[in-house]
Amino acid sequence: MSNRTVYFVSDGTGITAEAFGNAILAQFDLHARKVRLPFVDTVDKAHQAIRQINHSYELEKKKPIVFTTLVNPEVQGVFSEHCKGLVMDMFGSFVRPLEVELGAKSHHRVGRFTDISKSKEYSDRMEAINYTLAHDDGQSNTDLASADVILIGVSRSGKTPTSLYLAMQYGLKVANYPLIPDDFERQQLPPALLPLKKKLFGLTINPERLSEIRNERRPGSRYASLENCRMEVSEAESMMRRAGVQWLSTTTKSIEEISTTILQVIKPTNGVGRL
Amino acid sequence: MSNRTVYFVSDGTGITAEAFGNAILAQFDLHARKVRLPFVDTVDKAHQAIRQINHSYELEKKKPIVFTTLVNPEVQGVFSEHCKGLVMDMFGSFVRPLEVELGAKSHHRVGRFTDISKSKEYSDRMEAINYTLAHDDGQSNTDLASADVILIGVSRSGKTPTSLYLAMQYGLKVANYPLIPDDFERQQLPPALLPLKKKLFGLTINPERLSEIRNERRPGSRYASLENCRMEVSEAESMMRRAGVQWLSTTTKSIEEISTTILQVIKPTNGVGRL
DSSP states (O other), X not given: OEEEEEEEXXXXXXXXXXXXXXXXXXTSOEEEEEEEEOOOOSHHHHHHHHHHHHHHHHHHSSOOEEEEEOOOHHHXXXXXXXXXXXXXXXXXXXXXXXXXXXXXXXXXXOOTXXXXXXXXXXXXXXXXXXXXXXXXXXXXXXXXXXXXXXXEESTTSSHHHHHHHHHHHHOOOEXXXXXXXXXXXXXSOOGGGGGGGGGEEEEEOOHHHHHXXXXXXXXXXXXXXXXXXXHHHHHHHHHHHHHTOOEEEOTTOOHHHHHHHHHHHHOOSSSSSOO | XXXXXXXXXXXXXXXXXXXXXXXXXXXXXXXXXXEEEOOOOSHHHHHHHHHHHHHHHHHHSSOOEEEEEOOOXXXXXXXXXXXXXXXXXXXXXXXXXXXXXXXXXXXXXXXTTTTGGGSHHHHHHHHHHHHHXXXXXXXXXXXXXXXXXXXXXXXXXXXXXXXXXXXXXXOOOEEEEEOOHHHHHHTSOOGGGGGGGGGEEEEEOOHHHHHHHHHHHSTTOTTTOXXXXXXXXXXXXXXXXXHTOOEEEOTTOOHHHHHHHHHHHHOOSSSSSOO
């Protein structure tokens, strides 16, 4: 497998650039050493970054791959001129065709996040995170009617991380409820949830995988045993089927994929960054 | 301001494509109606998506902007041929120069997330989220030595969302501790934290902004009063200065920017997706 140093250079955090660059790199069998260089927003800092990158090139005798998201054309220009890596200008490639289509010049404005902490979107997101933390794992029935989404599923099926992701990424208020043996005996969803069926979404999981996960926490317990996991998953799935609640198996899915599917089904009307 | 419909078309969730596309769109004064079309991974689904996009074009008489991240060249090809929007092929633009530089063909493999839930990275991230939830707001001193980062600051300075972001995004175990009047009287950091100074990072905030935030929660309270907020912030900053703890003002910063800065200072050795 090929070795290569990869840089993500940004005038902001570089988080989006890195995520996007990683998706592209995943298309290759590459053993990459990844370095993120955030907040490169002046010509001076550009030269500093380039010294580091060119030093890698001299050590490794292979061109580093350099993804840049630099709004300021002067800063980008320093890279085009002096950097010995393969520079992939992620902004320039798309900004120019957009300028033509929209018949407008781009701002070349750095720091799009600067005022975000004061915005309504930001406080909505904070409120969503607080709501979601307070309604994790069936902790509270208070104000359940305000939830945008309510997740149900057996313990360790992925409810908490999915809830937090939906809150942080989309500003959604998410409650989650574990389905427990009491519910299976009653053969009914937790009573507080019955009037809120339109907001319910179920997570299920392969019993073998569930048993593995639970064994990490409580090795050798009845709770973690394959037999018990099989019973719980089967009961939970029957219950969701009877109640007409849509569900998804989380076994081989990322939190991002689970969240996207939930939003396609539930279509909440609040939140930010709608599908 | 110009109006335009913008589509994000992906064979996966489209989350990264949307984040990256939004960063580019932020360079323009555009009133965009945004539509994400996830999981477009077959020629059939591509034709469906194109029908929707071309319909927008006919209604609006303006080319929709279409960001695509499609690994399969056959699916991308349908867009290049039939779509009446301005198609921005986010993968193709970078995959081809990389193929040349690396002297290798890309996989054209869809669904890079497919097996992530089974990976070590995934379980590390889950463990980090659980740790971080259990150590929110000074709830527990148990196993504090395992923390990668410990955030301190007055109530409502941004500790909880930042902690959760670091856990979800980087798989870091993050504890956070509120600095409270008891600490100010003692003029000392919470005793449990003293041996862990290298992991400490402080968040502070403009007192006027803090008072606004607290007033949303407890309107008219002494806790939310500007006078009290000024006192708490000043005491907390003095304490961090004396203790030699680096800190950052969260007032105008996004969670992403705060997190990136923390990682530059603390340089944790665990976690995933290192800086």
